[in-house]
Amino acid sequence: xxxxxxxxxxxxxxxxxxxxxxxxxxxxxxxxxxxxxxxxxxxxxxxxxxxxxxxxxxxxxxxxxxxxxxxxxxxxxxxxxxxxxxxxxxxxxxxxxxxxxxxxxxxxxxxxxxxxxxxxxxxxxxxxxxxxxxxxxxxxxxxxxxxxxxxxxxxxxxxxxxxxxxxxxxxxxxxx
Numbered sequence: 001x002x003x004x005x006x007x008x009x010x011x012x013x014x015x016x017x018x019x020x021x022x023x024x025x026x027x028x029x030x031x032x033x034x035x036x037x038x039x040x041x042x043x044x045x046x047x048x049x050x051x052x053x054x055x056x057x058x059x060x061x062x063x064x065x066x067x068x069x070x071x072x073x074x075x076x077x078x079x080x081x082x083x084x085x086x087x088x089x090x091x092x093x094x095x096x097x098x099x100x101x102x103x104x105x106x107x108x109x110x111x112x113x114x115x116x117x118x119x120x121x122x123x124x125x126x127x128x129x130x131x132x133x134x135x136x137x138x139x140x141x142x143x144x145x146x147x148x149x150x151x152x153x154x155x156x157x158x159x160x161x162x163x164x165x166x167x168x169x170x171x172x173x174x175x176x
Contacts, residue, residue, distance in 0.1 A: 004041070004044055005173055007040070008041070008152065008172055011034055012026055012031060012152075012173065013026075013027040013030050014027070026155075026175065028153065038066075041152065043074070044172070045071050045074070045150055045170075049071075049120060052118065052120075053118055054075055054077055055078075055113070055117040055144075056078045056079070056080060056112070056113050056117050056118075057071055057072040057077060057079050057080070057121075057122055058081075058082055058108070058112070058113075058119050058120070058122070058135060058139055059072075059079060059122050059123070060121065060122070060123040060132070060135050061082060063123065064122050064123035064124055067122050067123075067152065068081075068122035071120070075120075080108060081108075082106050082107070082134075083106065083108075084105070084106065084107070085107055087107070088107050088108070090109050090110070090111070091109065091110045092107040093107065093109075093142065094107050095107075095134040095141075096134075097130045097131070097133065097134040099128075100128070104130070106131065106134045108135075108141070108142065110141075111142075112138075112142050112144075113142040113143070114144070115142075115144070116143065117142075118144070118145055119139045119145065119146055120147055120148055120149075121135050121139065121150070123151055124151065124152050124153060125151060125153045126155065126161065126169065126171060127155045127160050128159075128163075129158075129159075129163040129164050130160075130163070132149055132160065132164055133163050133164060136164070146168060149164060149168055149169050149170070150170045150171075151169070151171045152171075153172070154171035154174045154175070157175075
């Protein structure tokens with residue numbers, strides 16, 4: 001286990017029974033509050049992706065925004081936001097996807113990327129994979145290519161990686 005993984009695991013807060021009974025919520029806000037750790041996460045990813053010709057970062061609402069924006073800055077590329085419906089002011093691509101109980105929808109501006117752009121999708125957490133897969137579909141709808149998906153946390157027992165292209169996933173910390 002790397003020093004970064006150890007520091008992340010000791011900083012991420014685990015909140016039992018939130019937002020409902022039986023759920024162990026993994027809270028990344030302490031990582032954001034620790035400027036040295038937050039910087040090291042961004043630097044780690046910056047080094048990982050520096051030679052990959054990434055042309056843009058797509059950050060998923062809402063906890064992916066701080067990681068995605070800092071990483072886009074670190075890489076010297078633009079940032080596009082994957083949002084819930086009604087939050088983007090111009091023409092959007094829209095994807096509705098299945099949740100455990102019901103559906104959800106994400107949107108992305110139609111002009112978020114150029115045809116063929118190599119896009120890095122960033123979020124705080126990979127659980128069942130539905131949100132990340134929907135974000136990938138939105139990137140595809142713009143004619144761009146998902147280079148990889150980067151997550152701070154992956155919940156292995158929910159098998160979200162299985163609905164994504166597994167070789168395109170990077171998680172810094174995993175939990176069973």
